[in-house]
Amino acid sequence: xxxxxxxxxxxxxxxxxxxxxxxxxxxxxxxxxxxxxxxxxxxxxxxxxxxxxxxxxxxxxxxxxxxxxxxxxxxxxxxxxxxxxxxxxxxxxxxxxxxxxxxxxxxxxxxxxxxxxxxxxxxxxxxxxxxxxxxxxxxxxxxxxxxxxxxxxxxxxxxxxxxxxxxxxxxxxxxxxx
Numbered sequence: 001x002x003x004x005x006x007x008x009x010x011x012x013x014x015x016x017x018x019x020x021x022x023x024x025x026x027x028x029x030x031x032x033x034x035x036x037x038x039x040x041x042x043x044x045x046x047x048x049x050x051x052x053x054x055x056x057x058x059x060x061x062x063x064x065x066x067x068x069x070x071x072x073x074x075x076x077x078x079x080x081x082x083x084x085x086x087x088x089x090x091x092x093x094x095x096x097x098x099x100x101x102x103x104x105x106x107x108x109x110x111x112x113x114x115x116x117x118x119x120x121x122x123x124x125x126x127x128x129x130x131x132x133x134x135x136x137x138x139x140x141x142x143x144x145x146x147x148x149x150x151x152x153x154x155x156x157x158x159x160x161x162x163x164x165x166x167x168x169x170x171x172x173x174x175x176x177x178x
Contacts, residue, residue: 012064
């Protein structure tokens with residue numbers, strides 16, 4: 001989700017449900033029609049269930065019309081920028097390895113990269129991810145595939161995703177031994 005979409009969430013926009021295949025409890029988020037891409041459904045990763053519970057416990061404001069991200073008095077937060085900067089600075093992650101400052105959008109990119117690594121480089125994966133993120137397949141391909149995030153050369157040459165992961169593990173083990 002985009003920051004503006006998350007900041008517009010109220011508890012009535014979040015529903016818990018059980019998946020058909022695995023009967024896992026997960027969330028379904030309805031994005032407000034007043035956001036950049038308009039109304040859509042978002043299915044977050046499983047870890048969002050515990051995060052949502054923690055937010056509810058932290059704020060104590062859980063009625064349908066209460067803001068998800070609110071101050072102690074229940075008023076809507078204006079944004080996350082100062083809080084995020086402070087938090088990332090305290091844990092030494094405000095800047096990436098290139099010296100670029102991380103932003104809230106960094107998490108959106110991380111999500112996309114990780115999901116594409118998990119789902120693979122297929123038209124179906126691009127379509128699923130673009131729909132869930134409220135963007136186009138073209139944007140997914142342009143920002144992640146074209147920049148080498150998915151190791152295009154390996155996929156094009158026919159190296160399997162399993163082999164790519166095996167090589168990465170071996171490289172990591174070698175680096176740890178040195």
